[in-house]
Amino acid sequence: MGRMKFDLATNFDEELLQYLEKVDQKQQVISLFGKLKSDPVGGGRASVALSDVSLEQIEQYNRRCQAMGIHLNYLLNPLTLNNQDVVAQEHRELMKFVGILRDIGIEWITVCSPYLLNLVKKQFPHMKVTVGVYAYVGSLSKAKSWIDMGADEITLTESCTRNFAFLERILKMYCKREVNFRLIANNGCLHECPYALNHAGTVSASSRSGDSSRRGYYDVSLVGCYSRKLSKPANMIASDWIRPEDLHFYEELCEKTGNNRLIIKLVERTKSTKFLKNVLDAYLQEKYERNLLDLMNWIGNDTENRKLDLSGYMEALRKGELDGKTLIQYSSFLQLPDLYIDNKKLDGFMEHFIHNYACDRKSCWLEEGMPEEGREEYCFYCREWAKRVVSVPQGKEYERWLRNADELKESFNNSRLFPGGSGV
Numbered sequence: 001m002g003r004m005k006f007d008l009a010t011n012f013d014e015e016l017l018q019y020l021e022k023v024d025q026k027q028q029v030i031s032l033f034g035k036l037k038s039d040p041v042g043g044g045r046a047s048v049a050l051s052d053v054s055l056e057q058i059e060q061y062n063r064r065c066q067a068m069g070i071h072l073n074y075l076l077n078p079l080t081l082n083n084q085d086v087v088a089q090e091h092r093e094l095m096k097f098v099g100i101l102r103d104i105g106i107e108w109i110t111v112c113s114p115y116l117l118n119l120v121k122k123q124f125p126h127m128k129v130t131v132g133v134y135a136y137v138g139s140l141s142k143a144k145s146w147i148d149m150g151a152d153e154i155t156l157t158e159s160c161t162r163n164f165a166f167l168e169r170i171l172k173m174y175c176k177r178e179v180n181f182r183l184i185a186n187n188g189c190l191h192e193c194p195y196a197l198n199h200a201g202t203v204s205a206s207s208r209s210g211d212s213s214r215r216g217y218y219d220v221s222l223v224g225c226y227s228r229k230l231s232k233p234a235n236m237i238a239s240d241w242i243r244p245e246d247l248h249f250y251e252e253l254c255e256k257t258g259n260n261r262l263i264i265k266l267v268e269r270t271k272s273t274k275f276l277k278n279v280l281d282a283y284l285q286e287k288y289e290r291n292l293l294d295l296m297n298w299i300g301n302d303t304e305n306r307k308l309d310l311s312g313y314m315e316a317l318r319k320g321e322l323d324g325k326t327l328i329q330y331s332s333f334l335q336l337p338d339l340y341i342d343n344k345k346l347d348g349f350m351e352h353f354i355h356n357y358a359c360d361r362k363s364c365w366l367e368e369g370m371p372e373e374g375r376e377e378y379c380f381y382c383r384e385w386a387k388r389v390v391s392v393p394q395g396k397e398y399e400r401w402l403r404n405a406d407e408l409k410e411s412f413n414n415s416r417l418f419p420g421g422s423g424v
Helices: 014-023 055-067 088-103 114-123 140-149 164-173 196-205 220-231 234-238 244-257 273-285 311-318 324-333 351-356 381-389 396-413
Strands: 005-009 029-034 071-076 108-111 128-131 153-155 180-184 262-266
Touching: 005 273, 014 055, 014 273, 029 262, 055 071, 088 114, 108 114, 114 128, 114 140, 140 153, 140 164, 164 180, 164 244, 196 220, 220 234, 220 324, 220 396, 234 381, 244 262, 244 273, 262 273, 311 324, 324 396
Parallel strands: 005 029, 005 262, 029 071, 071 108, 108 128, 128 153, 153 180, 180 262
Antiparallel strands: none
């Protein structure tokens, strides 16, 4: 216990660093990650949900991290650079911004662009580069390609998290190379999410300076995602998380392969310091006795989180560019019913994936009943565990939320959100 290393999200609150000094006696947190509310490149979270900090504040924060022996990883990790890298003026601005990061002392950055990785390694050779999750690295071949280009660290896609046979192979393969591999423990994305690629693209644009969605981002992918999670809560069991109690399996894997360069990434940088403290405590102690969703990137589980920046939405509403009723539906959608996943009852859940992993060969069956045909092509494991550990709220409030979710999806699908967008 206590051998795993962590990469922790930051909201750039000094209190978080003070807490780290107090509780992380074994110095398991080796890095923090974050970025500006918006910048010329964009990243993996919408601006409307991020803390508003300046480059000067980040510079001071980085100095403080360095004094603690922690590196601050600045995120230049959009799914696409929107051709900024191949248009002359924007290319120069892009590289100027990387230079600014260097000048304020940033030594690690995260990218998802192979070209940006090559640019940084050529022009800023002292910088270390992490490959972000939006690069979707989930095979030995893709990992090799990034490493051959000079990547110092790779965030593996979520589908690798419970594939212990794959993790063993990649750790053995790079046992003697100074390259880290990261697994995200608590993002809570849908398993093999159909929205993932599109979601990555939209949030990337919505945190890029000058993009029209920066001040008014409507997360259609999130609506589809949470509708599935709340209508069929077994989706949350199938999600590729790592609970704190199961960290020892990854510690044992590192010991077995002789490679201790497996890092656990803990989100979420849009959350409050109180939330991040709770997540950190749980994973340092490798124990949590309440609702597993308390630790996840889950809407509504952070009572101290600051409100979304609504100014862009209100301006669009005043201009008649939005439908008020749909905006109310969107707001109501974000008030999730109370779902409870009893973390104490999940002991024994992970062993199935260690000894009988088949997520890459079978499809999840999360509905009630059984398929009429092709039963051997489906896996029912997470559905059966959900019956034991998930408590679904009963009554009118839950039913009202589900109806509102369906109506909201219909409002998006018939373009009602944007007046004049459809004759429906």
